[in-house]
Amino acid sequence: MLLLLPFSLLLIIAIPLFLVGGAVAIYLTSKGALSVHQLYILLGVAIALMTLLGAGAIDSYGDTIEYTVDQCMERGTDGGMDDQTVNSGTEFGELSPEAQDVFRSALQASRADDEYMTRKHPDEFELQRDTETTNEIQYESECYELTAQYRANVESNILGTFFSAVGWSLAVALTVGGLVKRERRRRQRWIESDSLEDVKSERCPNCDESLGQGSDECQRCGWSSTDDDTQEGNSSQPK
Structure with missing residues (x-):
């Protein structure tokens, strides 16, 4: 199972901070301590950060790889296997630290009749695609077959795309709107200044x-x- 990832933790912490900060910014604007264009820019930056964290959190639970581990099947007299292609056996100690961690986690989950899903994909392990491909590993004097299957999360991908599109669009609109308002305010002040000079x-x-x-x-x-x-x-x- 997937644990709560860093992006999700940051998002949980950031949401109340942004809400409180937004309320304070709106209050200061109503009191005249903060101009409208400054409020727009601040909200745009805040929404951009929220979009970045939210998209990262959604993507963390997106496409994953499911690993399963089983005992090696008995080979036939010709040394082959009917429907499976098995990579040459690899000693556990020859695997990279990341591959060792994936294998141990998958083995532990398989023994508990559970699934181990992660986004990690060590180079030593081949994904199961059109043909059934397994990875043979020698671990503690036993032979194990590790299968890695790609699991696409369509709902998460659609949600992440929609969230990013809306969030970035709103952030850009607020930021650009704030800059435009600031420029208009500057021009208005120049006009007023010129008018005062003309009036003498x-x-x-x-x-x-x-x-x-x-x-x-x-x-x-x-x-x-x-x-x-x-x-x-x-x-x-x-x-």
């Missing part, structure tokens, strides 16, 4: 702050044009 708004005589079009009072220091009118009126009166 008056400035406060006290602090040189721009008063804005049609404004006669400074928001920074509180100066008002009526103050100057009052002073001019007082100075024009005869003493």
Whole structure:
């Protein structure tokens, strides 16, 4: 049986983190601490990471190889076998560490009347395809035949393809949308800046702050044009 693989563990950890982070980002955006285009970009990056982890987790449970181990069958007088092609016997110690691990796991599963499925495919073991092909291995003074059969998981492949297509499309759309919004915002600021220069708004005589079009009072220091009118009126009166 397949165990919970690293991609699945990362996905389980990442989901609550992304949900909490997304909620915080939306809250900050509502309070004005985070702009809309920044929110879009952050969500796009988060969805891209989730898609990567999710696709990896689905793919981990996709196509696998089923290994079974049986005692060697008795050969006929001609040394052949009716329906099977058996590779020349290989000593267990001559196998690579990965092949040894696969063989021991498959042997243990076979003794327990269970199946051993994994994505590992050591070079020493040939897959059973059109003709029945087994791998003969000498282990602890016994002869064993290891059969490796490819098992396609169509549902997992379809789900992985659909998940990746939707996830990456959404991530790209949000990221591009955020960049477009940022560019539009920059252009809007340039237009507003040019408009202010064209208007040539008056400035406060006290602090040189721009008063804005049609404004006669400074928001920074509180100066008002009526103050100057009052002073001019007082100075024009005869003493």
